[in-house]
Amino acid sequence: MASPTTVPPKLTAKDFKSDQEVRWCPGCGDYAILAAVQGFMPELNIPRENIVFISGIGCSSRFPYYMNTYGMHSIHGRAPAIATGLSTTRPDLSVWVVTGDGDALSIGGNHLIHALRRNVNLKILLFNNRIYGLTKGQYSPTSELGKITKSTPAGSADSPFNPLSLALGAEATFVARTIDSDRKHLQSVLRAAAEHEGSAFVEIYQNCNIFNDGAFELIKDAGTRDDHLIRLEQGEPITFGKDRQCAVVHPEGSFGLKVVEGSANALVHDATVDDPAYAFALSRLSGSDLNTTPIGVFRDVKRPSYDEIVQKQLVDAKAKVDGTPDEMLAGLLNSGDTWTIL
Amino acid sequence: MASPTTVPPKLTAKDFKSDQEVRWCPGCGDYAILAAVQGFMPELNIPRENIVFISGIGCSSRFPYYMNTYGMHSIHGRAPAIATGLSTTRPDLSVWVVTGDGDALSIGGNHLIHALRRNVNLKILLFNNRIYGLTKGQYSPTSELGKITKSTPAGSADSPFNPLSLALGAEATFVARTIDSDRKHLQSVLRAAAEHEGSAFVEIYQNCNIFNDGAFELIKDAGTRDDHLIRLEQGEPITFGKDRQCAVVHPEGSFGLKVVEGSANALVHDATVDDPAYAFALSRLSGSDLNTTPIGVFRDVKRPSYDEIVQKQLVDAKAKVDGTPDEMLAGLLNSGDTWTIL
Amino acid sequence: MAEVDVPAKRVEQLDRVVIRFAGDSGDGMQLTGDRFTSETAQLGNDISTLPNFPAEIRAPAGTLPGVSSFQVHFADYDILTPGDAPNVLVAMNPAALKANLADLPPGADIIVNTDEFTKRNLAKVGYAVNPLEDDSLDGYVVHPVALTSMTIGALADLNVPKKDAERAKNMFALGLLSWMYSRPYESTLRFLERKFAKRPELVAANQAAFRAGWSFGETTETFSIRYEVKPARMLPGTYRNITGNAALALGLVAASVRSKLPLFLGAYPITPASDILHELSKHKRFGITTMQAEDEIAAVGAALGAAYGGALGVTTTSGPGVALKGETISLAIALELPLVIVDVQRAGPSTGMPTKTEQADLNMALFGRHGEAPLAVIAPKSPSDCFHAALEAARIALTYRTPVILLSDNYVANGSEPWLLPQVAELPDLSVEFAREPNGEDGRFLPYLRDPETLARPWAVPGTAGLEHRIGGLEKADKTGDISYDPANHDFMVRMRAERIEAIPVPDVEVEDPDENARILVLGWGSTYGPIGAACRALRQRGLPIAQAHLRHLNPLPANLGEVLAGYDKVVVPEMNLGQLAHVIRARYLIDAVSFNQVSGLPFTAATLENMLEDVVKNG
Amino acid sequence: MAEVDVPAKRVEQLDRVVIRFAGDSGDGMQLTGDRFTSETAQLGNDISTLPNFPAEIRAPAGTLPGVSSFQVHFADYDILTPGDAPNVLVAMNPAALKANLADLPPGADIIVNTDEFTKRNLAKVGYAVNPLEDDSLDGYVVHPVALTSMTIGALADLNVPKKDAERAKNMFALGLLSWMYSRPYESTLRFLERKFAKRPELVAANQAAFRAGWSFGETTETFSIRYEVKPARMLPGTYRNITGNAALALGLVAASVRSKLPLFLGAYPITPASDILHELSKHKRFGITTMQAEDEIAAVGAALGAAYGGALGVTTTSGPGVALKGETISLAIALELPLVIVDVQRAGPSTGMPTKTEQADLNMALFGRHGEAPLAVIAPKSPSDCFHAALEAARIALTYRTPVILLSDNYVANGSEPWLLPQVAELPDLSVEFAREPNGEDGRFLPYLRDPETLARPWAVPGTAGLEHRIGGLEKADKTGDISYDPANHDFMVRMRAERIEAIPVPDVEVEDPDENARILVLGWGSTYGPIGAACRALRQRGLPIAQAHLRHLNPLPANLGEVLAGYDKVVVPEMNLGQLAHVIRARYLIDAVSFNQVSGLPFTAATLENMLEDVVKNG
């Protein structure tokens, strides 16, 4: 990510708390994410003024108000587009996008996939609570098929997106998933995202305790978690279960993955393989049911960022600078077929 | 797809030609596609009046004017949304969407991925010429990285979408690719798409001889074609080359695919595997370079269409009909706490 | 055993009362208000209500942003507004008191839940000293009631969990108020049975709390007087209390039934319009399809696609959504297909104040598209009027094959009033004729050959054999509808599109000027009808003549409007914007219409308008 | 050996000529016209040109929709329009003749390429008989020339492929016309060298074709007269012929240079605005970044994001694009950040006629957003004026921290005229001050504390230590910019946003009324300046007094406008829409401004306006 212009005195989480009173429902998962992010920020070693949080609209999108950095609470779905303009013209900044499952995947879907395709240098945090929180509980593009909500009393008729599959289909270079309640893991993912050059797409499972409470209980509850949550560690065999007795394997000849008892031929995780087919297969392990849900960094590969290429084109062009801006302008105005009247 | 309300007298290609003069540049690939579609239509055995073509804006989107069916030349990028409203309320119709790489993947990206996610009963034909034709030659989301066009004299800075990967990431149930110039193949793909219940996404490589001439020459030219074009046939080993001497194989332990000399362990193609990881791997075989380009049906799986589920909900609800519409309305108005003043 | 002797209470008659229930978002004030409103309706008073939600889903408990309130105005005559100032404030906590005190007139009754006036809660809202203990409330009649503890006490032997017992305190308050104003409470007890059907213990708890509140009023000294408000003289018939959004949804259902067309709603959730989507999604048995689209553009696009297929296509949203739909609405104008666009206005620009009201989308409705893109615009004047406005919007859209924008706003959408239920048979018949036959010579179909009456083109839906045709957003040749770049044709079509909207017959505007001696006319549109009407009445009662005219149709305008306006010395136009209707009136009729604007997110109070108008009447 | 003796040709002086080159899209008419224009420019005539493209990329050869034309008007005095009616039509095929004949005045010269008048080609456009053979062209002076065959003949010994030889026929035509009007052709020969640098044989071929055309004129009988048009008296200085889109792009480059801010253009291609994107993408060495976004919403969003970061944020589009950008523009209004939105208007509604001109987006620019969302609107009056209009748009945006909509249109965008190049040093200094220091007490930064002069808020860009702050689309408290739902604050902010735009100082409007005796004023805006001006001149020359005023600033309007308008008996407002400016004028000043509208996709001709105005002047 953009390197700091100057190295500041060590900051603390407190330095990243704004003076605004936080206004989420008591118990909302957003609080935990906010705390985790504020706690992580000092690690960046970037002066506050060089950090910008841009969000859309939604409960999640209130986020920037609570960060004592630069920030913009923009309009619904457009944060990636706005952030693209900022990041492209200000490579010295560290630009973060905070969005929700409706903001990013419903109204903002097009901007999201294009930002990922371009590999704009944005760290995109998608708070996925599988519901529209701010508008009081309609289903979202990540809600389970058949979900009964205010707008779908007979159950929703459309199958959800798998946000990671969608991102991978859109050529994302960094794709990860984490959980609001697991601060340590969340911060480890933020760390990896921050280090990634280009778009980093991070899905954060977030509990909306008012309109979709317990959506992720299966992988949060101490009793069930271990049997359903799969922690991906770079270079490590993918095993899970109370005693790591289960493993993710790659059946001979198959393109998908399977979960089996016994960690013998557990697949070794490597987020850096260039072919997205691997990360894609991983992303298919969990659907709406969360039965076997990998978290961690699915994919982390190098590809020149949009910002980088645009900057290079500017630098190359500026090599042709042959005078003061005013002089160059005069030259430009006077180019082409001109004639003079005395 | 929606079955015809009545079986009409056998129609011919001529019956599907409208009275409008076709206005594409001489030599444009769109002519071939138009002829192929008009030639295929009679096979549908659907009366003309039950067929609707809806397009956005672009050279390709002029298509509906030339079809003697119902049709709408709508606005840029919105055809899938408009067609969704039509298809959902009129299951008796056969609804086709004609779009371009800019129309479908740039401005219309969000509607496209949501139509695919919902699995709306639409046959979507994307004419991919890797350029903006109608606006005279700017690059598109499928143009090669570094493409030099009117809007990118220094070369484009963003890597393209792989339309099939994107569609698969968006949960598409039917994904195929074909070529404007190969009428037989094009029609075979149309046939499969028409038979598919739900969204059928068909990418058609189309030559824009004015602004991106020869973009697909490598897989069209009789001299080179055989070495680069891979024809997928359901249940057949995936081999190609003049003497079918090359094959697509699935290296042990890998998630991606490889092209090798020798057809010994050629992978056998099966578009019906439920896990999209296979089709996704296939889609990665060809990038901008077209070096090894599969055409045919990549994926064709069953999932209830949006239309079907919506219709079922309506049918279930109508089971509760307990009077004439007027009576039911009176009942509805009078529900809740009412009081009477005499 | 000596009976407790209950001091007989004096009963006073009132003609009108305004009560505001205020508490934390978690205190169930909306429900309490709703119930009190129903009881009041049963009794036959006229009613007008106004809820006031916090913008946040649930701001931290006990804070000012977390305060939620519900105001109900009821009277023994017909009233037009939820009332300017509450006579009674029920404050469930310090935040509720602080947030609402400023609105109270001197001498108002304040019922406070003393249990919540703790150091911590007081601090939360910046009360240094307890206002119940200093003299800051001297100007009011304060009734301190330990609502929470008394509720818990009353439920002691029902052994419900403390949390649930405490939750029931709003029913205690309701019981108390129901007693104070002699409300019939049977319906509330029944309601509680329905609401908690699955948890009988809660039915018992809440009913007990309600009764406790009632008898607390009856027995304690704190309340020496009990009030009665006699039924209002209202037209005979069956009534129902209804909000604007609910009425609008029902109006759309009615339009579908009366047009015999399936209703398709394409919508993307947005405050304050979402409830229309929620309501319509419940009525599938009417053949209604609701689709929550991926965004507003898809929502209107899908509605247009459905309209193309022969459905009654509708999209519902608020200002930001309409801004996004402009390009597609422009297509609908070119296609000349029926389409209803509902804009429940909220305070802008941009995200603005989503839960507050405003009338500032009129300009966008009239002018907010590229090119010459005229359409019809109408607005409802009250919650129940939303039903009729929706029917009217559908009628215009279907008859004249045009998009119609229906401008509701947060005030009518969430406010409620008694609605005299219409007889279905008396609702307009909206049935339409689809094209079935070719209309040109030699069996050709001309999709843009117009009906000389309505200037509407034929609606030929897919599936109709022999009428296959293509339409689109490019300019079309008159009659044939083929693409045309002919200059004369474009000029003709542009003027035709304008003319056909201008030519839509709409009812003349009526003037209310009982004594027919007014020299000043107040012209309004939409949700300001109530406050303007109330202000005019008050002035007339004080012998100051004033005339009121209110517009339902904003485009086209009523044919007689110019003449009507010309008949007065002065025309005043109060709007919750910076003068958008006034601008149109001035341009159109060249009269010096005076704007009076309030853009605070709140509806006008009758008093504000009364003062302003009094000044105009007196000083011209 | 006897020399061929060339009959001496009569040379006639003309003060003005209008020539239209017309042919198939493939015939290179735009290039031919461009070259003739340059030669004419060299000679010092005043010039105005108007290209006319077919809507299709390349319609079938020889068909009417495939006809492409280029009209050039040049004179020995300063002219204002490309001319109403061509004196000379060059018709490269039957389609070109048929498509343009109606525009010719009786007696006009027609040069036709007889080689193309084959049965097949005649049939394609529905000529039963060859118009060159019947009497249908009797009213004109027809010059039949076998352009194709003569060109091929002339290149016989150059052995270029026949196809290329044939292609060169446009140069033959250019040579002929250059001879007829005594144009200096050196620049054209040089141009051909540049254009075909990679293919020398084509340089030779085209130059030979040009020379052949020239000497054909000189030697053959067909052309007995040769014409001269003397240089016009123009202000001294260096000139360049320029189109509106090119001038607008250069104006934006100049704005970037003069404001010392990097220019960021977010754009999505659309006719007729795309060329601005194309032009700006060539000038990266000025530190300009151009981004072809995924759609118009992303384009304006990215521009806004760049503006937030301290760049000069610009987005360029046409009507349908502006319709999509409304919600984001509304955000920019709430954020009070500089932003330039260029709308190159085309004929609407919906897709309309993308290659035709119109002025019908004024309403959308002024009123097309939800809520009270005021911004500044300006318009250029001619191709070269687009340069200055772009600078002015940037000046207002940067100084007053507001979005500005610049309303160009297809007529100025693609038309061209000589442009007296400005001295860079004399261009306005647009440099801005970013906020560097906290502006509140105890070191607090108040992002909405305004400059009392400009009412603009501080522009504090990310990267500035100590000024970290958050902004957004929710209503903001005055000064602090914190989220606020306070009714009084909202009312204040709404009025403040209106006031700060209304308060932008703009130059007074000037009236052109040489004899100061006019009773009628013609008020125009944007691209109608030329035709209105020409019509006024013609009337004055005929002794009919008339005054002309033209608006560059459409919001806010010039302070003196009301007074100016009040000074005349009648105000006439010609517009290429249904009266959008007239509507504003009527509302604002309550004067009975009369609209004169033409919405045909074509600019007004001077004659049309002259007739209309003559009628007004004579019959009031």
Ligand SMILES: Cc1ncc(C[n+]2csc(CCOP(=O)(O)OP(=O)(O)O)c2C)c(N)n1
């Ligand atoms: C243009 C527009 N359309 C709709 C809305 C209403 N709206 C606000 S947030 C939201 C969705 C919120 O869901 P999500 O993005 O998942 O965020 P969450 O509240 O769940 O964190 C909607 C529909 C809006 N503000 N603007």
Ligand SMILES: Cc1ncc(C[n+]2csc(CCOP(=O)(O)OP(=O)(O)O)c2C)c(N)n1
């Ligand atoms: C809202 C809007 N934006 C932009 C345009 C201009 N436009 C028309 S077609 C097009 C893209 C065409 O490219 P593609 O979709 O690939 O179709 P093709 O012409 O190549 O077949 C654009 C940008 C438009 N008509 N409407």
Ligand code: SF4
């Ligand atoms: S509604 Fe849900 S997501 Fe929104 S703040 Fe409350 S708990 Fe959090």
Ligand code: SF4
């Ligand atoms: S521009 Fe290209 S795509 Fe368009 S019609 Fe011409 S050849 Fe076909």
Ligand SMILES: [Mg+2]
């Ligand atoms: Mg959500």
Ligand SMILES: [Mg+2]
């Ligand atoms: Mg294309």
